[in-house]
Amino acid sequence: MIYVENKDLVIPGQVLSDDEYYSGRGTFKENGKVCSSLMGLVSLRNKKIRVIPLKSKYVPKKGDVVIGKINDVRFSMWDVNINSPYSGILPAFEVFGREKKELNKVYDVGDVLFLRVVDVDEIKKAKLGLKGRGMGKFKGGIIVDIAPTKVPRLIGKKGSMINMIKDKTNCKIVVGQNGLVWVKGDEDMEQLTKEIIHLIEAEAHTSGLTNKIKNKLYLAIDGELPPEEVEETEEEFVLEKPKLQNFKEELEEEEKEAEENKKEKEDKPNIAEVIEELKRKNKKDNTLSYGDNSNNSFILNNK
Amino acid sequence: MMSEMIRKDGRKFDELRPIKIEAGVLERADGSAYLEVGGNKILVAVYGPRESYIRRLLEPNTGVIRVRYNMAPFSVDDRKRPGPDRRSSEISKITADALRPALMLENYPRSMIDIYIEVIEAEGGTRCAGITAASVALVDAGIPMKDIVVGCAAGKVNDEVVLDLSEYEDKEGQADVPLAIMPRTGEITLLQSDGNLTEEEFAKAIDLAMEGCLEVSKLQKEALMKKYSTE
Numbered sequence: 001m002i003y004v005e006n007k008d009l010v011i012p013g014q015v016l017s018d019d020e021y022y023s024g025r026g027t028f029k030e031n032g033k034v035c036s037s038l039m040g041l042v043s044l045r046n047k048k049i050r051v052i053p054l055k056s057k058y059v060p061k062k063g064d065v066v067i068g069k070i071n072d073v074r075f076s077m078w079d080v081n082i083n084s085p086y087s088g089i090l091p092a093f094e095v096f097g098r099e100k101k102e103l104n105k106v107y108d109v110g111d112v113l114f115l116r117v118v119d120v121d122e123i124k125k126a127k128l129g130l131k132g133r134g135m136g137k138f139k140g141g142i143i144v145d146i147a148p149t150k151v152p153r154l155i156g157k158k159g160s161m162i163n164m165i166k167d168k169t170n171c172k173i174v175v176g177q178n179g180l181v182w183v184k185g186d187e188d189m190e191q192l193t194k195e196i197i198h199l200i201e202a203e204a205h206t207s208g209l210t211n212k213i214k215n216k217l218y219l220a221i222d223g224e225l226p227p228e229e230v231e232e233t234e235e236e237f238v239l240e241k242p243k244l245q246n247f248k249e250e251l252e253e254e255e256k257e258a259e260e261n262k263k264e265k266e267d268k269p270n271i272a273e274v275i276e277e278l279k280r281k282n283k284k285d286n287t288l289s290y291g292d293n294s295n296n297s298f299i300l301n302n303k
Numbered sequence: 304m305m306s307e308m309i310r311k312d313g314r315k316f317d318e319l320r321p322i323k324i325e326a327g328v329l330e331r332a333d334g335s336a337y338l339e340v341g342g343n344k345i346l347v348a349v350y351g352p353r354e355s356y357i358r359r360l361l362e363p364n365t366g367v368i369r370v371r372y373n374m375a376p377f378s379v380d381d382r383k384r385p386g387p388d389r390r391s392s393e394i395s396k397i398t399a400d401a402l403r404p405a406l407m408l409e410n411y412p413r414s415m416i417d418i419y420i421e422v423i424e425a426e427g428g429t430r431c432a433g434i435t436a437a438s439v440a441l442v443d444a445g446i447p448m449k450d451i452v453v454g455c456a457a458g459k460v461n462d463e464v465v466l467d468l469s470e471y472e473d474k475e476g477q478a479d480v481p482l483a484i485m486p487r488t489g490e491i492t493l494l495q496s497d498g499n500l501t502e503e504e505f506a507k508a509i510d511l512a513m514e515g516c517l518e519v520s521k522l523q524k525e526a527l528m529k530k531y532s533t534e
Contacts, residue, residue, distance in 0.1 A: 011527050012442055013405075013450030013487045028407070028449065035487070037407055037447040039527060054531060055334070055445030057352055059410070085352040085414040123363070123413055147445075205531065 006044045009205070010036040016049050026051030040149075041205055054205060058084040058148040058178040060126035064117045065135075067143070067176035068128065073104045080115065080128055083145070083178045088126040090115065095130060112138045112182070114174060134174075141172070141184030144194050146201040148179035153204040154197060161200070161210055168217045169193050192220055311472070312341075316465045319455075319515055324436070324526035326443045334444025336526075338436035341469055342426030345433055347440040351416035352408070360415060366408030367415050370399040372433055374422040394430045395420075401434050401454065401483040401493035407447040416446065427470035428456050434483050434493065439523050443530070450485035451523055452492055455515035457482070457508040459500055464507045466515045480505070482512035486520040489513070 002017040004010060019032045026038045027049055036042075040053040060066070060082065068088055072079035080088040090113070092103055107113065114136060118129040130136055146154065154175060155162045166173055171185030171193050183193045196213060203209055218226040309315070320341030329335035334349035355361040360369070372394040376385045387395075398420065408416070418440070420433040431454030438452040458468040460476035473479055478498025484491050500508060 009528060009531060011451065011524055012448040013485070015487070026447070030449075030488075035449070037449065038445060039442050039531070053445050055443070057333075057411075057445070085354050085411055087354060149445075 002044075002049075004042050004049075006042055008042045009040075010042055010051060011039050012037055016042065016051075020047065022048040024048045024050035026053060053149050055147050056149050058082065060084060060086055060088065060117050060120050060124060060178075062117055062120055064177040065132075066115055066117060066126075066128075066178040067138075067174070067180035067182055068113055068115050068178075070107050070109050070111045070113065073107075073109060076103075078103065078107055080113070082115075082126060082128075083148075083176075083180050084126075086124040086126060088115070088117070088128045090128045090130075094118070094128070107137060112143060114138065114176070114182070138174075138182050138184075141182050142190050142194065144181040144183060144197045146179050146181060146197060148177065150201045150204045151175060151177055151179060153209070154181070154200050156210060161213065164210070164214060165193060165196060165217065168221055169196075192217075310460070310465060312469055314467075316463060317511060317514065319467045319518055320469065322519060322522050324439060324522050326439050326526050326530040332440075332444075334440045334442070334446070336436045336439035336443060338432055338439070340428065340432045340435075340467075342424060343422070343429055343432045344424040345429065345436050346421045346423060347433070347436040348419045348421075349416065349437070349440040349444040349446070350419075351444070352411040352414035352446070353416075355413060355415040357415070361413050364409070364412050366406075366411035366413075368399055368403060368406065368408070368418060369415065370395045370402070370418045370420065370437070372398060372420045372422070372430075374425060374429070378422045378425045394433065397493055397495070398430065398434055398437060402437060402441065402452055404490070404492050405438070405448045405450050405452045405485055406441070407449060410447060416441075416444075425470070427468055427473040428481070430454065431456050431481050431483065435519055435523060439526060442527055450487045451520065451527075452483055453486055453516045453520040453523060454481065454483035454493065455512050455519055456480060457512035457515065459498065459504060459508070464504055464511060466511045478504075478508070480508040480512060482509060482516065484513060484516045486517055 002021060004016050010016065014036045016027060016034045016036055021034050023029045023034045026036065026040060027034050028037050034049050036051045038051050038053040040051045043050045043052055066082050068080035068082040070078050071081045071087065076092045078090040080090050082088040095106060114134060115128040115130060116132055116135060117126050119127040162173060162175065169185060169189040169192060171183050171189050173193065174182040181197055183190050196217065200209065200213060215225055218224065323339040325337045327335055328337045329348055332348035332350060336347045338345045352366050360367050372391050374383050374391060376383050418437050420437055422429050434452055434454035441448060442451060456468055457464060457466050457480050458472065458476050459478040460472045465472065468476060468479055478496065478500045480496045481493065482491065483493035
């Protein structure tokens with residue numbers, strides 16, 4: 001006998017089924033009955049009951065990609081806060097190999113890094129590494145904090161949700177499995193993305209979320225609803241651990257794109273920009289100009 | 304006869320005071336709950352599991368919980384001297400003991416969970432209300448639990464066993480029996496007794512408090528479901 005259906009909201013201690021079902025994550029067995037140990041949604045598969053929690057803390061797992069903040073610089077390692085009850089360490093040799101350098105010149109307290117969990121020991125301390133492209137320090141951008149269990153929802157089916165947000169806001173987004181999200185783009189867009197991410201977090205357990213978010217994004221950016229699609233595909237409601245999102249590929253692609261964009265820009269300077277620049281130049285010819293100067297003059301020469 | 308008896312505040316012998324529970328009221332806490340029982344107003348915040356910053360409390364194979372029960376100076380008629388006292392340290396301890404059997408902290412070794420119970424207004428039965436609110440806040444924080452612990456008191460007033468004592472009944476009454484249970488199995492996690500009761504009266508008080516607990520438990524579940532159900 002089973003007392004719940006797939007995707008039902010359950011609370012701790014609720015009896016889910018009798019003996020013929022297996023107890024999966026988020027459940028326990030007592031007197032032959034499977035009970036929930038968390039507040040979350042039921043996931044049924046092959047007579048196995050699991051409960052996907054609505055809220056939880058990140059527990060490091062080998063192979064995960066996470067975003068961490070340097071907490072402390074020690075003699076041969078960095079202490080990294082990975083938004084978890086367990087702190088991470090980034091040993092110096094993972095960064096420079098056998099070379100000897102001063103640690104705080106490479107990464108200092110407060111730096112935010114994209115890391116991979118190389119190993120987790122028996123006291124759950126996470127050893128971190130930087131193997132893989134795109135790993136390393138973030139420059140600029142903002143960090144958005146969500147519940148780690150909502151990460152799959154933010155990414156969506158095969159990255160549908162995250163890609164949509166990326167396309168629409170033109171922001172770079174990197175999601176760590178510990179529930180931290182790095183966003184970089186236009187300042188307004190960063191804020192919008194942050195709001196959208198929080199909205200996804202708050203409504204992760206509702207269905208048809210992708211369309212809802214899509215409408216919201218279009219309204220916020222274009223001021224109108226998206227054109228009706230002929231093929232309305234109802235987003236299936238999945239809240240599972242994602243297959244590792246390939247950040248490497250994504251970042252590589254993004255880098256490439258960025259380079260291409262740059263080239264394009266250099267090739268054909270935006271007319272509006274040029275006019276702006278000219279105006280500004282005319283206005284304050286004698287004022288000191290800052291860093292971007294070289295670029296400006298380049299555009300002007302081109303003209 | 305007995306069921307006809309009306310108490311000072313107009314309740315029947317087995318009637319609870321009006322209860323309001325709300326889950327997830329604090330933004331910055333991992334889990335929180337607000338509870339009103341009669342004149343009691345209680346706010347609970349849960350933080351964690353987080354890295355234990357107190358080395359000596361750390362357990363290598365399981366997580367630990369710490370409870371701080373605190374009454375606001377303005378929570379009672381005469382101003383209460385702020386800070387911990389004998390009574391609040393006792394309640395902190397028994398609350399931790401009442402909640403611990405339900406928690407499954409094996410998954411979070413060497414971590415610590417902090418529970419802060421703040422009594423904003425007190426009107427009798429704050430320890431049971433505190434336990435009730437704390438377990439809602441723990442569920443809200445996403446901490447794995449075997450069951451949602453719930454507390455309720457029974458007592459003896461005017462030679463009559465009654466449920467859920469108010470402040471007046473607590474002071475004027477002959478006995479007070481706070482009880483906390485895990486409602487699914489009916490396991491008792493807290494049982495205290497203050498005052499004089501005969502054996503039968505004691506058994507009756509426990510039965511009554513047990514029923515009260517089950518009643519409150521429904522409200523706890525409702526509050527949690529309300530927080531997260533769609534629309």
